Amino acid sequence: MNDQPVDKPRQQKNELEKGIDDLAIARLWARMTQIFGHRWTTNHGVSTTASGELSDTAKVWQMGLSSMTLAQTAEGFNRLLKVPSKWPPSLPEFIALCSNLPTGATNPMAYRKPPRRLLAPRSNPKIANENIEKMREILRR
DSSP, rough: OOOSSSOOOOOOOTTTSBBOHHHHHHHHHHHHHHHTTTHHHHHHHOOOOSSSSSSHHHHHHHTTTTEEEHHHHHHHHHHHHSSSSSSSOOOHHHHHHHTTTTOTTTOGOOOOOOOOOOOOOOOOOOHHHHHEEEHHHHOOO
């Protein structure tokens, strides 16, 4: 009998594992370009450099999406297509779509109107006049 440990079969990376590889980022870039055209490449550039490596922006997206599964990223695209927008999402906006967090387009608080005006602080005329006199004294020196 062999006392050597038996090698366990290598598990393939499945869609439930977290992290996004270079090929997945390149596919994300291609899909975003298909959806948003020049607006995507104008905002984010191309996915690879002339040497074939990921661009700096693509690397940032890769790091930002590292905690996402491929299934979450796919869900982010599904949500993206349901929210009509002329402009591509930023990385935080896309992460919110992947995480099912409210985004500007779906979060009503993002588009609420500001209050008509802020209340003016109550001023004391006596204190105001004293401070004006102090400033005049400083300016006369």
